[in-house]
Amino acid sequence: MNAATRPDARDRMIRSAAVLFRQQGIEGTSFSDVLDHSGAPRGSIYHHFPGGKAQLAEEATRYAGDYIAAGLIAALDDGEPVVAIQKFTSFWLELLREADFAAGCPVVAAAVEGDRTPGARVAAGAAFERWHELLATALERRGLPADRARSVASLTIAATEGAIVLARAQRSTEPLEDVAAELERLVASL
């Protein structure tokens, strides 16, 4: 097993950072946390990330955004936006249960801690926009007028992300289950 078959230290650090940001936010996560979690050697931090924590935060946010986007693309492959939205909310419900409400969305963390890590905030904005584009396009393809498709896509992403925040705070899946039901009802009626 060598560098070609196993993720190298750099990738492992990015993945670990994304996981930890989900739980503790960016400010709440130290390099030591990332090293412990990834098993990467301390000496390689500034070798791989000369831009320091800001660079790591930005790359981890971009990685997470791409990861979710890939999931959305796969979910939309079936063609029916309703199904994709169900898969999207189910994905997050599953994550919340697995983590016992101790983890949310790392992209949200980057957005909320905003101006202290500008690169991460920009990456978060780009991720949200990408997801929005994917959903809006799918809704439009299904026959919705372009502007309505865009606003329903906004509602879907905002409501899901917001519900994850509520669910974490209340340690209950109810907000997200409510949102999933309302979104399903709405989109099915279009």
Add this chain to the structure above:
Amino acid sequence: MNAATRPDARDRMIRSAAVLFRQQGIEGTSFSDVLDHSGAPRGSIYHHFPGGKAQLAEEATRYAGDYIAAGLIAALDDGEPVVAIQKFTSFWLELLREADFAAGCPVVAAAVEGDRTPGARVAAGAAFERWHELLATALERRGLPADRARSVASLTIAATEGAIVLARAQRSTEPLEDVAAELERLVASL
């Protein structure tokens, strides 16, 4: 002007903390930041908050939650939930514009940084639940079945809070405007 007519150092610190948490999150805000912003003397931190930063974070989150709840109650006084929801989203739109997208909701910050400040996270959950209760009750009073009222209330709060996060990341009011339009359309049709 004395202690009875002017907010004392303790209150000023709580208010300042809430403002700063909106912008930088809890971890991103130091005691020095709070002292600078509030003008409170350094020597009184542990006099007023023997529990340190955890206590300040918890009280600031509770204060912010109560503040928003009071706004919701006032908005619901007109009777029509649609109007109250419009006022709710408009309030946040205004805040985002004023702050040039550099500030969000402090309760969300407490929820996302969660387990590093457990007291604040619990206070965030209580705040969300209170808002939810207010909205759900108003919707039920307007004739909606109880369970539907609850899920529409969840959607409203989750979508609004989520849209604030998206808007900050993208530095655009569009997500929140989209959500406001969709919520208005939905609630008006009930």
Add this chain to the structure above:
DNA sequence: GTCTATACGAAGATAGAC
């Protein structure tokens, strides 16, 4: 590419005078 050691600053928290 990874190691150890360390500089440097910031932040939370405490002590004791006033």
Add this chain to the structure above:
DNA sequence: GTCTATCTTCGTATAGAC
């Protein structure tokens, strides 16, 4: 109730050897 000073810990970042 507030002041100054300080302790301690921790986190980012750097230096230089291997």
